[in-house]
Amino acid sequence: MKNFNFITAVVLIFSLHAPAIADEQQIGSQAYNQNCKACHSADRFSVGPSLVEIRTKYPKEKRQAFLDWANNPGKVNPKTIQMPAMAHVGNDKLAAIHDYILLSTKFLNERKPKPKFSFKAPQKTYPFVKRAFMPFTSPASIFVALNEELGIVWDTTKLTTRYAVAGRQNIFSGENRIEQVRPFVFYSETADTFWSIANDNNFNFAGYRLVNGLPNFLYSIGGASISEQIERGNKPKSFKRRYTIKGLKQGLTLDLAHQGSAQITADQGQLENNRLTLTPAQAKNFTIEVTFP
Template sequence: MISELNIVLKNLLLALTYAYFFISVGIFANELKQGEKLYNDNCAACHRVKSFTVGPSLVEISKKYSKEKEKSFLNWTNNPGKINPKTIQMPAMSHLGDPALKMVHKYVLHATKSVKETKSRHGFTPFKRPEPKYPYVKRSYMPFASPAAIAVVLNDQFSLSWDASIKRLRYGFSTANVFFSGESALDKAEKLILYKETSSQFWPFINDEQIEYQGYKLKDGTPTFMYQAGNIHITERIIQGPKVRSFVRQFTVKGSNSGAVIDLSHDGNVTIMPNKGVLERNQLTLTEKELAQFSITVTMND
C-alpha cells in the first residue's frame, strides 16, 4: 500500500517536474521571442549580432554583460554613457521598461551563444583613397577655419586653407591629413602652419564677411575663386609658386574706380613679392590701373 502510494507520489512528482519544466521552458522561449522582437525594433538598427556597426556587436555586449550582470545591463540601457569616442551616443532605452530590457538581455545572451565576432566594421572594406594627383582642391572641415573652408593642396608638402565664409586665404600649411578632420587635432595642426594672414580685413572696400562668394573655377587642379564686393568683381587664382613651399595669388579686380592699399600682415617667415605696386611694412599700395590685374608671390623661407 505504502509502496503503491509511493509510486503514485513519485509519478505525480515526476509529472509535476515535467510540467514545471515544460512551462518554464515555454516561458523562457516566449521571453526570448519577445526579447528578439524588442531587439529588432529597438536595437538592431545599431547593434548587429556579429559585427560592429554603429555600436558594438551583441557578441561584445554579451561578454560585458554576462548572465550575472543583468543589473549592469539595465543600468547602462536606461542611462547609457559613451565609451568609444568614434561612435555616436546611444539613446536611453528607459521607455521600454526593465521587464522588457531584461528580455532583451536574455536574447542578447542567447543569440550570441558560440558566435564569434567578425572584425571589420560593417563588413565593408575600408576605402583607400588613391595616390593624389597634385594640385587639387578639396572642401573639408579644417582646423583654424570656418566649416566652409576650401583646401588648395599644391603638392605633397604645401597646401593652403581658403575660407569661403570670409572669402579669403587664412593660412598655408605642410600638407597633412590632420588638416582634413576639422578640429580633431588642433595642437598637431598648429605646428604645421607655416603662414597665416593676420590682417582684420584684406580688401579695403568692404568688410570680408559682406563680400559675396560666387564659387570657383577649376583648371588643372587649381582654383580661381570668384567673389563680389558691391559692384566690384574679383577673381583670385592660386597656383604653385617658384619653390615647393610657395604660391602665387593672381588677382583681377573689375569695377573699382580707385586704387587700394591691401593689408598683407601675417605670421610666418616668408618673402612676399607683388608684381605691381609698392609694398611697405606689409601694406601693398596699388593704383587703380595696377589693381585691375596683379599678383602676389609668397615663398616660405627655409
C-alpha cells in the first residue's frame, strides 16, 4: 500500500506540473520561431551556429552565459554576419528558448556539411567571342580570341581593333586590376582616327554575325557600307581583317599607327609609315594582316 501511495503521489505531482512544463516548452518554441529560426537550424550551420552547437557551448549550468550572449552577442565568428542583440525578447523568454534548445536537441548531433561538388569549367575552345568589361577601351568593345596565342579587342565606337593580348589571358577583371592586365597588352593601335572618311557624326555600327566562329562586323561610315571579317592569320600569332566596302566614292586612307612590335601587310594599295592608301577600286576588297613576333 505504501508503494502504491508513493507511485500515486509521483504521478499526481507530475500531472500537476505537466501543463506548466508544456506551457514553458510552447513559449520557448514560439519565441524561437519568432526570433531565432531564420538564422539557426537544429543540427547544421546556416546563417548562424546550429542549436546543437549552442547546446554544447551553453549547457543548462551555463544558463546565465547564454543569456549574456543573447543580450549582447558581439562578433564571435568573423566569417559570419553580426547577430543582433536579443535584449528586446526579455530574459524570461530567452530562458524558455534555452530550455527549448536543450530539449529539442537532446538526441541530435551536428550534421556534417556535405562535400562540395568540385566543378571544373570546360576548357575554352577557340575561336570564341565575348562581350564584357575590358580595360583600355570603350564599354562597347568585343573580345575575339583566335587561339591561345592571340586575342584582339575590337571597339564598336571607333570601328577598329584597339589592342591585342594572349588569348588565354583573363582581361575581364574589372577596373581594379587594370595595372595587372597592362603587361599582357603587346600591341595597341594609337591613331585618333582610323578611317580617313570618318568624322564625329557619321559612325553607325550595325552589329556582327559569326562566320566559322569569328565575327563579321557590319557598319557604315558616311555613305559607305563596310563588312570587316576577322580571320586567323598565316601564323599562330597573326590575324587578318578582310574588308568589303560598298558606296565609297573616293579614295581611302587607313591610319595603322601602333605601339608594340608588329609586321603589317596589305594585299592592296600603298602601305608607308603605317598608313595604307587605297584608290576607290582597291578599297572595294582588301585585306590587312597583322603579325607579331
